[in-house]
Amino acid sequence: MDCADPEPGSDQVTPGPSKRQRKPTDDSESNDVALPPTIGATIQVGHDHATQQRPRRVACECWNFMAACETEEPPVGVSRSELVATDVADLESRVFRLSRRPQSASRVRCLLCWIFFGRWKTWVNGDGLTTRIREHLDNYHHHEYRTKCQQEGITVPSLNLTPTDDTTSNVVFSSRLLAEYLAQWAALDDQPMSVVDRPEFRRILLLCSRAPNLRDSDIPHRTKLTTITAELYEAEMTRIKHELNKALGFVSVTSDLWSDGKLHSFMAV
Incomplete structure (x- = not known):
């Protein structure tokens, strides 16, 4: 039986199991992970995570015409002409693109309503208010709003202005x-x-x-509904705690399981 000669200068040893040597790869190839085509196709290509995030709109064209306030009615003891002069000076001194929503005030008011019509129009300051204010500006101050945006080179966001009003205003019940x-x-x-x-x-x-x-604008959207739901929940929790504090003895805890009309399961304690 023919056999291979051992290498010169080495002792002959019994052959063992072969060991596969890893093919050297550079750093760029070693970090790549092979993904199935269906998964790989859904991953966005990008070198920096920060560059993939959408820029947040600050709605400067909306808040430029708003001011912080704390009351639903005009302040007492100050003449309207004095307040109008202050508001006009404030509005003219603003940098349009740096306008932001007031964070500390409980309400915001429309400067244009007070300056032109003597109307103290306010909203509760909170999230989800941008669309309502844009609709207000476009409906009641269309010329001033659009002209200022055009002068500043700002594209007015598309507004879905009360579509329900347009389709049901002439409908007979x-x-x-x-x-x-x-x-x-x-x-x-x-x-x-x-x-x-x-x-x-x-x-x-x-x-x-x-x-x-x-009107359609009178119907709350999901942001407002979420806020109201949280407030109702806190009020109910406070009521239950007060009721439990008045208990004369121990309070028994039990659980209950049920399904709603859409067969969603719930458990209450």
């Missing part, structure tokens, strides 16, 4: 039409048909029927 709207909403939003039997839901419709001129 009928029980049939209300039922159709409710059926469409239930189907599109995957709501159970039993939702219309809820007392809370029917209370909403009855409250809306008392509004003389209900």
Whole structure:
């Protein structure tokens, strides 16, 4: 049987299991991870994480016409002409692109409403207010708002100005039409048909029927609804704590499981 000669100067040893040597790679190749095509296609290409973040809009064209305030009514003891002169000087001294929402004030007011119409128009200062103020400026101060934005080279963000008002302002109410709207909403939003039997839901419709001129802008959006929900939750928690503090003895704790009309499971303690 033929066998290979050992290397010169080395002792002959029994061959062991072969060891595969790793192919040397540079640093750039060693850090790459092979991903399936379907996963790799969904990852955005970029060298810096910071460059992939969308720049945050500061809405300077919106807040330029607003001022901080603490009251829903004009201050007492100061003449309107004096306040108007102060507001005009404040408005003219502002740097348009540096305008920001006041952070410390509880409310904000429209300078243009007070200067031109003597109207003290205010909003509660908080998140989610930008769209409402833009709609107000475009509806009531269209010329001043658009002209100033054009002078500063600012593109006015597209506004979806009360689309519900445009489509239902001339619609005559009928029980049939209300039922159709409710059926469409239930189907599109995957709501159970039993939702219309809820007392809370029917209370909403009855409250809306008392509004003389209900507009789309009067209906809260998700940001406002989230804030109100948190406030109601805190109020209910405070009420429960006060009720438990009045207990004469020990308080028993139990749990309950149930499912809602959409078969979502819940547990309460």
